[in-house]
Amino acid sequence: MISKSILKDIIISNEEFITKQVKQIVKRENLSFPEKLKKAVILYGVRRSGKTHILFDLFKKHKDRSLYLDFEDERLIDFEVKNFEGLKDIFLELKPELVDKELIFLFDEIQNIKGWERYCRRIVERENVKVFVSGSSSRVMPLEIHTSLRGRAWSTEVTPFSFREHLHLKGINIKDKKIIYGSKKALIKKYFTEYLKWGGFPEVSLLKSDFEKRKVIKEYIEAMFFKDLVERFNITNIHLLKTLTEKLFSSFSTKFSLTAFYKQYQQKFPFSKDTLFSYYHHFLESMLVFEIKKFSESSYKRLRNPAKIYLIDTGICKKVTSADWGRILENIVFLELRRKGDEIYYFTENRECDFIVKDNRGKLFPYQVTLELREENREREITGLTEACKRLKIKEGTIFTYDEEDSIAVEGIDIKIVPVWKWLLLPSRQS
Numbered sequence: 001m002i003s004k005s006i007l008k009d010i011i012i013s014n015e016e017f018i019t020k021q022v023k024q025i026v027k028r029e030n031l032s033f034p035e036k037l038k039k040a041v042i043l044y045g046v047r048r049s050g051k052t053h054i055l056f057d058l059f060k061k062h063k064d065r066s067l068y069l070d071f072e073d074e075r076l077i078d079f080e081v082k083n084f085e086g087l088k089d090i091f092l093e094l095k096p097e098l099v100d101k102e103l104i105f106l107f108d109e110i111q112n113i114k115g116w117e118r119y120c121r122r123i124v125e126r127e128n129v130k131v132f133v134s135g136s137s138s139r140v141m142p143l144e145i146h147t148s149l150r151g152r153a154w155s156t157e158v159t160p161f162s163f164r165e166h167l168h169l170k171g172i173n174i175k176d177k178k179i180i181y182g183s184k185k186a187l188i189k190k191y192f193t194e195y196l197k198w199g200g201f202p203e204v205s206l207l208k209s210d211f212e213k214r215k216v217i218k219e220y221i222e223a224m225f226f227k228d229l230v231e232r233f234n235i236t237n238i239h240l241l242k243t244l245t246e247k248l249f250s251s252f253s254t255k256f257s258l259t260a261f262y263k264q265y266q267q268k269f270p271f272s273k274d275t276l277f278s279y280y281h282h283f284l285e286s287m288l289v290f291e292i293k294k295f296s297e298s299s300y301k302r303l304r305n306p307a308k309i310y311l312i313d314t315g316i317c318k319k320v321t322s323a324d325w326g327r328i329l330e331n332i333v334f335l336e337l338r339r340k341g342d343e344i345y346y347f348t349e350n351r352e353c354d355f356i357v358k359d360n361r362g363k364l365f366p367y368q369v370t371l372e373l374r375e376e377n378r379e380r381e382i383t384g385l386t387e388a389c390k391r392l393k394i395k396e397g398t399i400f401t402y403d404e405e406d407s408i409a410v411e412g413i414d415i416k417i418v419p420v421w422k423w424l425l426l427p428s429r430q431s
């Protein structure tokens with residue numbers, strides 16, 4: 001058990017820390033919390049994506065009635081689930097003016113307190129307290145939480161910065177309509193090139209030098225490997241996991257076949273197909289890698305075709321040649337489509353179309369992504385898109401490029417050619 005006076009000290013010192021020391025917090029998009037529902041908000045997502053800073057931001061907004069505790073804090077080493085019991089009273093002793101008012105409890109690294117779910121369930125049900133928790137990416141995941149909180153959880157994924165958030169950090173007002181013209185446009189494009197290269201991990205966006213950015217990303221990748229995969233899933237075949245990581249982190253925006261991987265490596269070192277499949281699933285579970293399936297009415301065909309894979313952030317993409325920039329652009333488009341929350345597929349018949357997106361009303365939108373339309377690829381990119389449009393009976397399609405803009409009509413299909421950076425400036429979802 002931890003003593004009352006120590007807890008009070010920690011509560012006050014956290015308050016001072018957040019109000020005085022945490023300065024610039026970029027407002028995160030796509031966060032919507034239930035106002036009236038009695039639910040505990042669970043922030044989950046890959047490491048270093050900004051979960052703690054969302055709690056800090058909430059604290060700053062409601063600082064008169066918020067309590068923040070970080071269960072990784074070494075001063076809380078003796079905190080046990082029993083301590084939750086008296087927490088509200090302790091807080092009210094510090095702030096008696098809040099008796100009968102709604103309180104906000106913000107708990108970070110909650111997974112360190114075994115049994116926290118029962119406490120959260122009870123206070124959101126019975127007390128006038130709003131609860132927001134965040135946990136280590138490898139231990140607090142939506143499926144597990146939903147089970148343990150039995151319908152009292154409101155899970156919200158936190159991802160690295162979108163391009164808009166990245167611009168916000170750079171002090172650009174994206175609501176300003178003029179930013180797509182003149183000198184501001186040049187600046188936006190400069191930041192876009194930077195975003196393309198380094199991705200959107202907030203800390204990486206903040207850093208100035210390439211050397212530091214590279215170092216931080218390297219540390220993230222190592223932590224993802226050892227903490228989010230090896231430790232979390234008790235991985236024993238480290239060599240297989242390493243080889244698979246290398247392969248996945250360099251196969252972004254392409255089809256990935258586990259069978260092909262198996263054939264390629266099984267002669268080189270021993271592992272079973274089952275182990276390979278389960279390791280691959282760990283990448284999906286940890287949300288470092290996402291897959292999309294072939295668009296098809298038949299679920300059998302969807303499953304039989306290899307999935308295309310994308311990574312959670314382009315900073316961790318392993319780039320090999322300069323030709324990879326088109327794939328990076330495609331990965332960025334994927335992440336943005338994912339933020340919008342629609343279903344995403346790829347299309348392939350004679351030619352390919354990178355994305356077919358199905359919105360919540362069932363409407364289909366085809367998208368092709370290419371760095372630039374040149375002599376050599378123009379016909380291929382356009383035919384891939386028009387083939388998908390004809391096959392799916394759609395009259396319009398979009399080709400995303402790095403910086404070209406145009407409108408053309410091909411075989412009765414209207415094609416918009418749009419620079420990705422411009423499209424990314426639009427809000428991804430009305431929250």
Ligand SMILES: Nc1ncnc2c1ncn2[C@@H]1O[C@H](COP(=O)(O)OP(=O)(O)OP(=O)(O)O)[C@@H](O)[C@H]1O
Nearest residue numbers: 024025026046047048049050051052053137202203
């Ligand atoms: N909204 C934000 N505005 C400004 N900087 C941010 C923001 N979010 C995150 N950062 C920066 O990124 C770093 C990581 O953020 P944070 O600690 O909130 O991530 P986390 O998801 O809680 O990480 P972990 O998984 O390690 O707990 C911070 O130290 C801060 O520098």
Ligand SMILES: [Mg+2]
Nearest residue numbers: 051052108134
């Ligand atoms: Mg954190």
